[in-house]
Amino acid sequence: MSETPAQFRRRARSWLETNIPSDKAPLDGIAARDYALAWQRRQFEGGWAGLAWPKKAGGCGLSILQQIIWYEEYARAGAPRTLDPLFVALNHAGPTIIACGSADQQAYHLPRILAGMVVWCQGFSEPNAGSDLAGLKMRGRIEGNELVVEGQKIWSSYADMAVWQELLIRTDPEAKISAALSWVICPMDAPGITVRPILTMAGAYKYCEVFYDNVRIPLANVVGGLNNGWATAMSTLSFERGTASLGLLIALTLRIEEMLADCPSSRPLMKARLAQLRAEAAAVRATAYRVALDNEHGVPDASGSIVRLSFSELEQRATAAAVDLYGLDGAKVIGGHGLGHEYLDAFSETIAGGTSEIQRNIIGERLLGLPKGPR
Amino acid sequence: MNYDLSEDQSSVLSALDSILADYKAPPIEPVPFAYGAELDAILTESGFLDIAREEGFGPLDAALIVERVARSPLVVEVAASTLVAPVLPIPQGLRPIALHDGALTAPIRFLPQARALVVLRDDHAAIATIDAGQVEEIETMMAYPYGRLVEPTALSFERFDDAGLVRRRWRIGMAAEAAGCMVSALASVLEHVTTRFAFGRPLGSLQAVQHRLAMASEIAESTRWLAFRAAWSDTEADAAIAAGYAQAHISQFTYDLHQFSGAMGLTLEYPLHFWSYRLRALAGELGGASHQSRSAAAAIWGEAA
Numbered sequence: 001m002s003e004t005p006a007q008f009r010r011r012a013r014s015w016l017e018t019n020i021p022s023d024k025a026p027l028d029g030i031a032a033r034d035y036a037l038a039w040q041r042r043q044f045e046g047g048w049a050g051l052a053w054p055k056k057a058g059g060c061g062l063s064i065l066q067q068i069i070w071y072e073e074y075a076r077a078g079a080p081r082t083l084d085p086l087f088v089a090l091n092h093a094g095p096t097i098i099a100c101g102s103a104d105q106q107a108y109h110l111p112r113i114l115a116g117m118v119v120w121c122q123g124f125s126e127p128n129a130g131s132d133l134a135g136l137k138m139r140g141r142i143e144g145n146e147l148v149v150e151g152q153k154i155w156s157s158y159a160d161m162a163v164w165q166e167l168l169i170r171t172d173p174e175a176k177i178s179a180a181l182s183w184v185i186c187p188m189d190a191p192g193i194t195v196r197p198i199l200t201m202a203g204a205y206k207y208c209e210v211f212y213d214n215v216r217i218p219l220a221n222v223v224g225g226l227n228n229g230w231a232t233a234m235s236t237l238s239f240e241r242g243t244a245s246l247g248l249l250i251a252l253t254l255r256i257e258e259m260l261a262d263c264p265s266s267r268p269l270m271k272a273r274l275a276q277l278r279a280e281a282a283a284v285r286a287t288a289y290r291v292a293l294d295n296e297h298g299v300p301d302a303s304g305s306i307v308r309l310s311f312s313e314l315e316q317r318a319t320a321a322a323v324d325l326y327g328l329d330g331a332k333v334i335g336g337h338g339l340g341h342e343y344l345d346a347f348s349e350t351i352a353g354g355t356s357e358i359q360r361n362i363i364g365e366r367l368l369g370l371p372k373g374p375r
Numbered sequence: 376m377n378y379d380l381s382e383d384q385s386s387v388l389s390a391l392d393s394i395l396a397d398y399k400a401p402p403i404e405p406v407p408f409a410y411g412a413e414l415d416a417i418l419t420e421s422g423f424l425d426i427a428r429e430e431g432f433g434p435l436d437a438a439l440i441v442e443r444v445a446r447s448p449l450v451v452e453v454a455a456s457t458l459v460a461p462v463l464p465i466p467q468g469l470r471p472i473a474l475h476d477g478a479l480t481a482p483i484r485f486l487p488q489a490r491a492l493v494v495l496r497d498d499h500a501a502i503a504t505i506d507a508g509q510v511e512e513i514e515t516m517m518a519y520p521y522g523r524l525v526e527p528t529a530l531s532f533e534r535f536d537d538a539g540l541v542r543r544r545w546r547i548g549m550a551a552e553a554a555g556c557m558v559s560a561l562a563s564v565l566e567h568v569t570t571r572f573a574f575g576r577p578l579g580s581l582q583a584v585q586h587r588l589a590m591a592s593e594i595a596e597s598t599r600w601l602a603f604r605a606a607w608s609d610t611e612a613d614a615a616i617a618a619g620y621a622q623a624h625i626s627q628f629t630y631d632l633h634q635f636s637g638a639m640g641l642t643l644e645y646p647l648h649f650w651s652y653r654l655r656a657l658a659g660e661l662g663g664a665s666h667q668s669r670s671a672a673a674a675i676w677g678e679a680a
Contacts, residue, residue: 125638128572129573130573130637130638131573131637132573132574134574135573135574135575154638155638198642198644199405199642199643199644200641200642200643201407201640201641201642201643201648201652202641203407207638207641207642269665270665316630320626323655323659324658324659324663327477327659328482328517328655328656328659329477329481329482329521334482334513340517343655347630347633347640347641348638348641350630350634351633351634351637351638351641352638355634355637356634357581357583357584357634360583
């Protein structure tokens with residue numbers, strides 16, 4: 001007899017209660033990497049990795065409903081934040097390889113991602129191409145059975161510790177953008193790669209610049225077909241916009257609940273502000289669940305942009321309210337793990353993975369069917 | 376209120392601008408903030424910070440200086456020295472001054488540099504001299520130096536009864552400082568969206584960008600004039616309105632400016648944080664926007680408001 005949702009919830013809660021790390025995740029560096037890998041390994045060994053990934057991909061093959069229940073219990077238990085050095089591996093690279101990768105790519109990479117063996121980073125943005133992915137200039141020319149790559153990427157989170165990178169390059173200089181790019185698995189230890197970490201305003205080394213000097217990558221590392229990288233990249237971004245933020249969203253909802261409980265009755269305006277945020281969180285959560293359930297068996301559709309947009313802006317408002325509630329000098333605000341750090345880090349939410357303006361364009365054009373305007 | 380600068384004010388600001396011209400460049404190293412010790416010394420020696428004590432000058436002239444100095448990427452304690460100190464029994468030249476209204480165990484802005492501490496309570500202000508041995512500097516991400524008193528009970532305070540006057544001047548200084556930060560923050564982003572291209576055109580040509588930067592400009596300009604009006608009238612209502620308006624709009628203002636600076640604006644290598652961090656710290660001062668708004672309502676319409 002299959003497990004009911006309630007039974008699954010009890011089992012998840014029980015496992016989390018006895019297994020979540022007692023120490024806080026380091027913010028950057030090797031310590032952050034080792035912490036994230038160890039936590040992922042523990043989940044893998046406990047049978048809790050890749051819950052909604054198909055069984056043939058090494059996952060548990062569970063329903064999206066069970067995945068949601070897991071995230072709810074995960075947040076309730078105060079487990080480590082999922083926006084960590086493994087975010088790209090678990091939420092970008094893994095799902096993209098499942099959707100678009102070859103059998104060999106799936107067989108090699110997916111088990112390593114799930115087992116907490118490797119960090120991945122993203123290599124999409126360039127100094128002169130951020131929101132405008134069509135403006136990518138970095139070239140990869142074919143020599144024999146290799147791509148030779150030269151150029152620069154930027155805003156590549158955790159590239160300083162990554163083993164692999166999902167790299168988007170222009171492999172056909174003449175074609176229109178939809179037929180010009182390739183999504184390539186780049187080994188970060190390849191000769192010719194230089195990584196420079198960038199200090200963020202939130203106080204951590206998270207982003208990096210990556211420089212490529214005649215880096216040779218096997219053609220077999222192309223995912224989704226040569227010159228078909230635009231479609232593959234859209235799959236990647238759909239995962240990021242659709243389901244990847246579920247765990248973060250649920251944790252944010254609980255944070256707002258905690259803030260409401262902490263708000264003294266002598267601050268009625270703050271209470272009203274928090275109650276409004278709580279209502280917004282409930283609405284975003286309902287939308288996110290609906291989108292996740294609607295897209296259970298494929299690449300999330302454009303409605304993921306609604307989730308991405310509303311979650312990212314809610315997180316900014318909620319962390320700002322937290323700083324106002326507790327004060328800049330509040331015990332919950334100061335320090336590397338304080339809400340002050342999260343407040344500053346949240347500035348990136350409406351930029352990374354497509355700015356809020358891009359999400360609004362997608363919603364307007366692809367969901368509402370409005371005419372496409374000038375960018 | 377006369378919107379034109381007097382001849383004297385123009386001369387003062389012209390002289391100040393020639394000094395500040397040497398301090399427009401942000402620090403080369405990626406740092407959360409940089410205290411402008413050299414600029415501080417020059418401003419002190421040249422008498423700018425004592426302007427409100429001079430015959431024929433007053434709080435409006437002080438606010439003009441606070442706003443102008445706040446445009447620098449370097450942080451200097453100016454507001455307390457120019458606007459608050461002249462009404463307190465603090466010897467001329469005893470500065471920088473740290474203003475505080477919370478527990479003495481909490482982090483205090485400017486305390487690492489301060490030679491005097493003014494603690495604002497409901498019905499009075501308490502003034503103490505400070506030496507470096509009494510202060511422990513603490514790490515901050517809010518673009519100001521913050522410190523903590525090593526032994527708060529060891530301080531000897533002098534009482535000053537007119538808490539309302541101190542609060543009023545603090546609010547004016549805070550609004551003027553916010554206005555200066557907004558001017559430079561906005562200028563840095565306008566330059567970015569003019570020179571940065573996306574989708575084959577300057578970012579600033581996109582209406583979504585233009586509209587919100589136009590709103591940001593409206594906030595910056597409103598903050599500036601409200602601060603100057605409050606300094607000119609030197610009334611409780613105007614001071615609370617200026618401070619409350621600035622604080623209420625800082626959050627949206629800073630988010631929009633960071634948004635249109637893109638990922639670059641999220642790094643310490645880009646100068647925006649020198650002003651946006653300061654703005655965020657100012658937004659929480661004196662109880663925040665709702666506190667100032669209630670004070671303004673009480674001052675204008677009485678307790679029934």
